[in-house]
Amino acid sequence: QVQLVQSGAEVKKPGASVKVSCKTSGYIFTSYVMHWVRQAPGQRLEWMGWINAGNGNTKYSQKFQGRVTITRDTSASTVYMELSSLRSEDTAVYYCARAVGAPDSWGQGTQVTVSS
Amino acid sequence: DIVMTQSPDSLAVSLGERATINCKSSQSVLYISNNQNYLAWYQQKPGQPPKLLIYWASTRESGVPDRFSGSGSGTDFTLTISSLQAEDVAVYYCQQFYDGLTFGQGTKVEIK
Numbered sequence: 001q002v003q004l005v006q007s008g009a010e011v012k013k014p015g016a017s018v019k020v021s022c023k024t025s026g027y028i029f030t031s032y033v034m035h036w037v038r039q040a041p042g043q044r045l046e047w048m049g050w051i052n053a054g055n056g057n058t059k060y061s062q063k064f065q066g067r068v069t070i071t072r073d074t075s076a077s078t079v080y081m082e083l084s085s086l087r088s089e090d091t092a093v094y095y096c097a098r099a100v101g102a103p104d105s106w107g108q109g110t111q112v113t114v115s116s
Numbered sequence: 117d118i119v120m121t122q123s124p125d126s127l128a129v130s131l132g133e134r135a136t137i138n139c140k141s142s143q144s145v146l147y148i149s150n151n152q153n154y155l156a157w158y159q160q161k162p163g164q165p166p167k168l169l170i171y172w173a174s175t176r177e178s179g180v181p182d183r184f185s186g187s188g189s190g191t192d193f194t195l196t197i198s199s200l201q202a203e204d205v206a207v208y209y210c211q212q213f214y215d216g217l218t219f220g221q222g223t224k225v226e227i228k
Contacts (some may be wrong), residue, residue: 035217045166045209047217062117095165102156104177106165114171114223 002026004096004107006087017084020110021097029077030054032098036070036081040092051079086114117217118142118212122220128228135197144190147214157186157195159206166209178205202227210216
């Protein structure tokens, strides 16, 4: 069955970077796009960007442009999301979600806490 | 960015009764070339990721009970739960996937 397993919770200081992984199994990795979406406490779900796992093309939300980098390792069927220059407002649960059209399978979420 | 606005923010419905959630997009999400609305609905329970219920505005995802249905086109959409069950208590989100992804603010559904 399709599985998206994300890396564990992170605690970071302001100004640092965080890299979250999303290891996939159960489907053809290169046939899908992978989105990254975050959910801060009490806030709506917020899209950060996607990567075409086949050709590596990326598209980022303007809000995160310059701060987020999404990459993939096809040999490991894994996608990564790195967010830099962290601030307290980046405290959130971060999700990966695979898609052809609407995202249909999601990772379990990774809590990232930014605190001095 | 396409802005998604849901109404109401919350609603309480008796078991077995109908629940209706509305979603409006700031611009059309109907893609003319394939005549598909790039609109999806999700259910999210506490501590869980969102679960896809409906895509292309009205196509039910495999395994989703048929009491869930979606309708609408262009900029106005509706999610209907025809007969609310206890396990349907959750927050529901509409999402456009026409240009990136944007989500509504969520509608919390509770039992009256």
